[in-house]
Amino acid sequence: MNTENTPALEIVDATLELGDGDSRVRALDAVSLTVRAGEFVAIVGPSGSGKSSLLAVAGALSNPDSGSVRVHGTDLSTLSKGASAKFRLENIGFVFQSGNLLPALTAADQLRLAGRLAGNRKVDAESVLDSVGMAHRAKNRPGHLSGGERQRVGIARALVNAPSLLLVDEPTAALDRARSHEVVQLLADQAREQNVAVVMVTHDHDVLEHCDRVLEMVDGSLGAVRTA
Numbered sequence: 001m002n003t004e005n006t007p008a009l010e011i012v013d014a015t016l017e018l019g020d021g022d023s024r025v026r027a028l029d030a031v032s033l034t035v036r037a038g039e040f041v042a043i044v045g046p047s048g049s050g051k052s053s054l055l056a057v058a059g060a061l062s063n064p065d066s067g068s069v070r071v072h073g074t075d076l077s078t079l080s081k082g083a084s085a086k087f088r089l090e091n092i093g094f095v096f097q098s099g100n101l102l103p104a105l106t107a108a109d110q111l112r113l114a115g116r117l118a119g120n121r122k123v124d125a126e127s128v129l130d131s132v133g134m135a136h137r138a139k140n141r142p143g144h145l146s147g148g149e150r151q152r153v154g155i156a157r158a159l160v161n162a163p164s165l166l167l168v169d170e171p172t173a174a175l176d177r178a179r180s181h182e183v184v185q186l187l188a189d190q191a192r193e194q195n196v197a198v199v200m201v202t203h204d205h206d207v208l209e210h211c212d213r214v215l216e217m218v219d220g221s222l223g224a225v226r227t228a
């Protein structure tokens with residue numbers, strides 16, 4: 001059911017418990033979230049409220065105990081471990097706190113490797129880097145890039161296989177205020193231009209103006225702070 005109207009992400013009543021015995025916690029408590037293609041959603045909330053757990057179930061990294069998670073119409077619980085890994089590579093992009101780039105590879109090679117891992121040998125690394133304003137740094141390794149530039153390359157790498165869903169974890173944690181705005185504006189631009197759904201977890205309330213919707217996680221429950 002890969003029609004144009006299918007949401008990029010549809011989580012219904014997801015509950016996830018972590019830990020054992022007395023330390024068992026309900027990281028997700030009947031969480032529902034629908035994100036359309038091209039939409040940019042921010043998730044805020046205190047430490048330990050369940051934000052990373054939400055990204056983990058949305059990214060097919062863990063299965064909820066109950067409820068369902070669909071990415072572009074595919075119910076993630078129906079996938080075997082191998083199929084889940086393949087699905088993740090082809091359909092979901094991840095952006096981490098400080099880019100998480102491989103030190104030995106040039107910016108262009110980071111993208112080519114991500115393409116090859118997903119069976120995509122025809123990656124036009126230069127043009128994807130160009131779309132995030134980094135074509136002029138294609139031959140640089142991460143050690144010769146600024147924090148903001150590393151984050152841009154990380155975003156380009158996450159987009160290289162044209163995912164339906166981009167999951168972004170604290171992208172501005174290592175950046176100053178000006179670079180933070182630039183990187184989150186870039187995510188907003190990419191959501192629109194590539195028609196990709198973006199879910200970003202952040203503690204940085206300063207950058208929320210770039211998002212279409214802001215949701216707050218409290219004790220495993222998700223509520224709206226601002227709607228589009």
Ligand SMILES: Nc1ncnc2c1ncn2[C@@H]1O[C@H](COP(=O)(O)OP(=O)(O)OP(=O)(O)O)[C@@H](O)[C@H]1O
Nearest residue numbers: 018019025027045046047048049050051052053054
């Ligand atoms: N592997 C684990 N085993 C047991 N409990 C865990 C595990 N991972 C997380 N938790 C607990 O689950 C709850 C939700 O954690 P989660 O990491 O999703 O929160 P978070 O909002 O992302 O926090 P932060 O902002 O600090 O990263 C917390 O109470 C945490 O202590």
